[in-house]
Each structure stands twice: as structure tokens, then as C-alpha cells.
Amino acid sequence: MGGSQAAVAAAFARERWLLPRRYDAARARALERFLREDLPRASFYAPHAGRALHELPVVDKRTVLADFAAFNRYGIGLEQALAVAEAAERSRDFTDTLPGGVTVGLSSGTTGTRGVFLVSEEESRLWAGILLGQMMAPASLRALTSRPLRVALFLRANSNLYETLDSRRVRFSWHDLTQPVEDHLPDLPGTDVLVAPASVLRRIAAAKPAGLRPIQVISVAETLEPDDEAVIRAAFGRPVEQIYQATEGLLAVSCPTGRLHLNEGHVHVEPQWIDHRRFHPVVTDFTRTTQLVVRHRLDDVLLAAPGPCPCGRPGRSIAAVLGRADDVLLLGDVPVYPDVLRHAVALAGELGDYRIEQHGDEWRVAVTGAQAGISRVGAEVTRLAERLRAAPPVVVPMAWPAEAPDQKRRRIRRVS
Secondary structure: OOHHHHHHHHHHHHHHHHHHHHHHHHHHHHHHHHHHHHHHHOOOOHHHOOOOHHHOOOEOHHHHHHOHHHHEOOOOOHHHHHHHHHHHHHHOOOOOOEOOOEEEEEOOOOOOOOOEEEEOHHHHHHHHHHHHHHHOOHHHHHHHOOOOEEEEEEEOOOOHHHHOOOOOOEEEEEEEOOOOHHHHHHHOOOOOEEEEOHHHHHHHHHHOOOOOOOOEEEEOOOOOOHHHHHHHHHHHOOOEEEEEEEOOEEEEEEOOOOOEEEOOOOEEEEEEEOOOOEEEEEEEEOOOOOEOOOOEEOOEEEEEOOOOOOOOOOOOEEEEEEEEHHHOEEEOOEEEOHHHHHHHHHOOOOOOOEEEEEEOOEEEEEEOOOOHHHHHHHHHHHHHHHHOOOOOOEEEEOOOOOOOOOOOOOOEEEOO
């Protein structure tokens, strides 16, 4: 086994068997060492050396992009990182790295501001081991004992980060979402682990490729909504697992009960509460030492799960990733959270797929089913507004919005 794969295997074993036994002590030591040794290496944090975590400033994506070089230990500027990333986007060749073997990648920019991330080769191996340790199902591990495990990953961009997973034991294939999904279907028979955004999984499920009987089905990059989960589960006969990952790192993975467990063995999460269950996460990734992610506030809205998880895994769990801050629509100054609106839409009956956009006082609705469904949505939204003691919006039809094949699906969005 090469050094790279040995490092992945070691990280896998540590994640799978050692960390759960020493969870609280191990994460406390790792966070303390990170703050002492790694924090001062980025110029933004050098003046804060020696301070406790809660004394450090809270930042967001715009803060980081405004002074990108100050947040990574090599002083790599935003223009230099973007030049490498954008060249890869155009050529679809994602193997180039920055000096020191640093990989650069772009997020898809659902908020209109694209995130940029840097990771080293060592961090890539650690990420791969952590991900495999948390997500590899017992059935997939059993398959590994007799043959290579075939993993198919559907994402907008490939990355050296994902290629780290490729080995003699794990055969990784990347499927480019800038190409039609249908073009990839002939390559899928024999796939053991199918990883894709929820909307793509649903399209694959509808196509029913012969010979595709995955051991695991994993949703990434988009909010997994209950109707999608039901359709995908029925097609493959497997529960749909989830990975919640952002520019800021690997944030949560699902367990057999369906909850998402925050990756607190490696990421410190401070909830910024919206109400008694919903919160924005403020994250500190104490495994990343190339580009520092310290008290970084995300726009995502998470729904806390009540009580300890029945699976017995340590740490906090969440019931769902509800969406981004601008997925929360407004009735005057009354927020309508995506989970609440999805329940209301479900009461409108069969719509096919749908999109809802808020433009001021007007909510624009598109459906793929019969257009009568739009009036039913309007009626349910009016009832919801009454329950919230708010003035109902004007609900009007709209044409189906133009969506690039590699764009993350957002069914609910506040435009203005």
C-alpha cells in the first residue's frame, strides 16, 4: 500500500474505531492544539494568538474573500487561486495544484458569491479517511473484502480531493454534471455506492438503468426533501443517506435513523439560534491547517433534533438542513421557513416538481403538473398565512426558471 493510501486507511481506522471511544477528550485536545499551533500561521489570526475560541471574531464568506491571503498559511491570493480553479472549470481537468501541492476548488455559489477553498495533500487524505469511516456501511465493507468497491460520484466539478478516494480497493468514477445525466447511465451498472445531488438521484431512479443495484445511495450538495427520499428509496430499495458538506468543510453525515450527525469530532459547531429549534451554524474546523475555517458563520438554516440519537453515536444531531437564509420567505416581517412551506405545498396535492420564488409581495409558482396545482398552492399558502397571523402574498404563475444542468436545485428561493 502506498503512503497516500496508508494515510487514508489510518484515518479511516481512527475515525471508525478509536475516536468514538475517546470522543470528548480527543476533540478537546485537537481544538486546543489547533488554536495554539495552527491559528497564528494565518496573518488574519496572528494578532489573536493565545485567545480562547469564543474571543475570536465571527467571519463569513465575504469576509474571507475580501482578504483571502490572510486566511491561509501560504498567503495565496484570491486571484491566484481563482486563476487555477477557473482554468480547471473551463478545461474540465482538475489535476492542477498550487505550490506545495495545494488543491483549489470552487463552490457552486448558490448565494451569488462563489466560495473558494484550499486543501493540502495531507488534508485530502485525512478527509477521505474521515468520510469513509463515517459513511461506509457494513455491507460496503463486506464487499471490500472480496473485490474493489465501485463508487460513482455525480458533481459539477472533480477535484484532487475526491481523487484521493481512488485506490485498488475503492474504484472511484466522477460523472460531470455539465453533461446530460442520461449520457452517464450506461456506465452505472455494477456501481456499489451511488453519490449525487437529490435531484440527480431522482432522475437516475426514474430512468431505472438495468444492472444498477447499489449497496448505498448517498445524497450530497442539495437539500434532500421527503418526496425525493421516498421516490429514490422505492427505486433502489435502500434508504437515502446524506452528506452535508460546504466550502467550509465536511459538516455532517447521516446515520441509520436518518438524522444528520454534526462532524464534531473534527469541527466545532456553535449554534446561532433563530428560534428554539432552528439555527445558523458557526463552524471551526480544527483539522484544516491550509485555509483556516475559524468561527465561520454559514447562511444555512439547520433544524436541531430533539434528545440523544437512538443510534448511540456521540455528539449533536440535526433533523434536517432546511436550506439557506434566502430560502426563508417573508410575509411582511414574518418568516416562513422552508420546512413549513414544504408541508403546506404537500397539502396542495400532486404538483409534479415545483419552484416558488418570492419577488417582494408576489410569490411566483411554477409546476410541472397540471396548472390547476398553482391555485391549490395559493389556497394552502393563504391558510398558512392565516395561521401565522400574516397577510397572504399574491400567488401568480411563472414560467419554469432556466436552470443549468450543474446548478444546485433550489425549489424555494427569496429573490427580493
